[in-house]
Amino acid sequence: MTNLLILQGLNGLQAGILLFLVAAGLTLVFGVMDVINLAHGAQYMVGTYLAAAFTGLTGSFLAGLALAVPATLIFGLAVEFLVIRRLYDRSHLDQVLVTFGLMLMLNEGVRMIWGAGPISVEMPGALSGSIPVWGKLRYPVYRLAILGAGLAVAVGLWWAINRTRTGMLLRAGATNRAMVSALGTDINRLFLLVFGAGAMLAGFAGAMMVPVVSAEPDMGDTVLILTFVVIVIGGIGSIRGAFVAALLVGLVDTLGRSFGPILLRSLLPPDAAGQAGRTLAPMLIYILMALILALRPAGLFPVKR
Amino acid sequence: MIGSDRAMLILLAVVAVLPPVLSALGEPFLTVILSRALIFATAALSLDLILGFGAMVSFGHAAYLGIGAYAAGILAANGLTGLEVQVPVALAAAGVFALVTGAISLRTSGVHFIMITLAFGQMAFFLMTSLSAYGGDDGQALAAPSTLFGIAVFDGAARFFYATLAVLALAWLGLRTITRSRFGRVLAGTREDPARMQAMGFSPFGYRLTAYVISGMVAALAGVLLANHAAYISPSYMSWARSGELIAMVALGGMGTLTGPVLGALAFVLAEEALAKLTTHWRLPFGAAVVLAVLFTRGGLMGALSRTRGRK
Amino acid sequence: MTPALSVQSLTKSFGALKVSDAITFDVAEGELHAIIGPNGAGKTTLIHQLSGSLAPDAGRIAMAGQDITRLSMPARARLGLARSFQITRILAGFTLLENVALAVQARSGSSFRFLRPVAREAALNDQAAEALVTVGLGQSARRIAGTLSHGEKRQLEIAIALAMRPKVLLLDEPLAGTGHAESARLSTLIAGLKGRLSIVLIEHDMEAVFALADRISVLVQGRVIATGTPPEIRANAGVRTAYLGEEEG
Ligand SMILES: Nc1ncnc2c1ncn2[C@@H]1O[C@H](COP(=O)(O)OP(=O)(O)OP(=O)(O)O)[C@@H](O)[C@H]1O
């Protein structure tokens, strides 16, 4: 039981870290640019496909990953340049529609190029297998690597936002847009950068996941919605909120699915507990979101504007 | 507004004579597709009440289609095929879901509202996928078509078509009445300027929530029809992409006009069918069309119509 | 007699900035009480707190003796508190008549009515038309409010407020940005309202203020430094140095 708890806890943390990587870009794009981007999940998907494709070309997953990350950055910059920058002075509804259309195009685009079936990538040899983490309990090395890489990026992001000039502009921009333009910063360049970086983070998260989940069309949709839940819980525009909420959602979702039925069994007869568990587990994070919003409509770390 | 009414009546009249024409042309299957378009037109109309008149960008509206469809499907599987039972249950289920989720969602606004309604839509989606007794992820066939007091009102493509047309006409009349009432004026006022409304003495919340509930109930009615149209219930009816399509139908048709969303839904479903005939990758040109239409046109189809007729 | 509006020790800070510093004043029934003060003195913030769109940190607001400090803006409006906004807020997509009829509707029965076409409710339209005539917009009832000139929008706002049949009316710079003729017409209109309802008037046009006001309170950096009749305020040395002096000089 303790072992299962640790195992699932690690799984939850790893899922949470990945969610954070995707959510960070989305919450920044919204906080700084006031744009809601439904195609953000598709950036995650593009990351997995690019990683799979480059791995196929080079024969090495690490090389594929190293190529995929800058490629997702370039892709993000192109999307901003071609579409997103036309949306800054549009209503949220227009943004929803355009990025929804964009998402349809991207999902269908990968289907055209790579087909509808899943594309899987071999786990790199050095990172396959598992190591002991707690007594006899073993955990896959690759998942630990994802956890580590995700944490490293989170720390790097924290540093970039709190310790660099651009980061300062971003924080200022998220709370007071007028101030940033008053500082004489080239807003267009800043926005391009933020969007590109957000796309790259999502793409990086996707690329890291290829060996585990394999690339599939529409795979970004689920991620996008989880990401929405994360940034709504965290407070839209808040990186810290996104971090806390991502871990919370990752843990609640993972632990709920494995322990929910077990807990229910102590309350209900086994049959009913099984059915209730299966019903409730996938809804748990939405219930969590509803509860948090009922108490704090602007999320856990509301951004003042 | 008068123009919009006339356009709607002409539209209904033209659509009404199509089935015999289509079967005379040897294309009876088009009647089936047209029925589907009418069902989505009803759903789009219902969304227009909150989106167009209340400025609430709900991204979870497909959930209500699904609730209606599952109400019909679950009751039919348990031997209750009568619409006289299915419709009240569908309306009540949708109303309760809308009341609870609306009360939470409406505490927020703007992007928060969009994302929260989306999340609640997903919650309903997952609820349906977990109903293993009713097909789980895959859904299941409708046990029997719905009847009305024992009469097989949905029997045959033509009958079903006229039944959906009647529902659409009723929904239009109902929403037309509501939007012109005292309530409708307050709702539209909150769209124009909530602070001004508050300064007049109106608390927007109650009006918005009421509209949200009505809108969900009308969509559930469309959902009952949808289950019968496909003779199948499936969680895919309530996927978030479907919610996005409904928004696109309303926005591209013309928000707040009632006629616009109907036009939008017809254009949408027919374009979908036509593109799907040409290529399996129809979503690509489709997505591109949505992007271009929003970026480069204003006011939707109704806006274009009234512009060509020299209005506005 | 209990004053129509009484404000006691109203205090509000934005961070370190004290925008309302223990503001205390009364408005008697039928009185026109002007609040003047330099830009940024906290006048609009005061109106926001009186109308209920901003919660004070401390202090008490009462209407005809009833404590309204914790009431929402709609609740205060229903008790008879109407306001205009410094930046005009009208329902831009509605006609003028619809704008004002909605204000009438707010105080005449439930708005949870779904069947009868509101455009045909003669009682609403008649009273709305009357309010439009009062402010001089009688000819434009069918126009879309968004197409009005700035001055006309100001007039419409007052028509909306009047249609609410308020007991207390808060006007935030109603004359600002209006042309000469419009400004004169609005002044006459406000003069005509005097005595019938209690008015809090914020205005930078000193000529209009001294002509219209029964009493004037001078607000500087969130504090009321003087309250009195126009002659008293004119004669007040403190006010002259703090405010009027710079304005005239
Ligand atoms: N929401 C807010 N947050 C922080 N400071 C604010 C806020 N609203 C107003 N202020 C500040 O409070 C002070 C008072 O503002 P207010 O608008 O009440 O002044 P005012 O007397 O109406 O000025 P004016 O004559 O220019 O209309 C100003 O310094 C303003 O910058």
Ligand SMILES: [Mg+2]
């Ligand atoms: Mg002011």
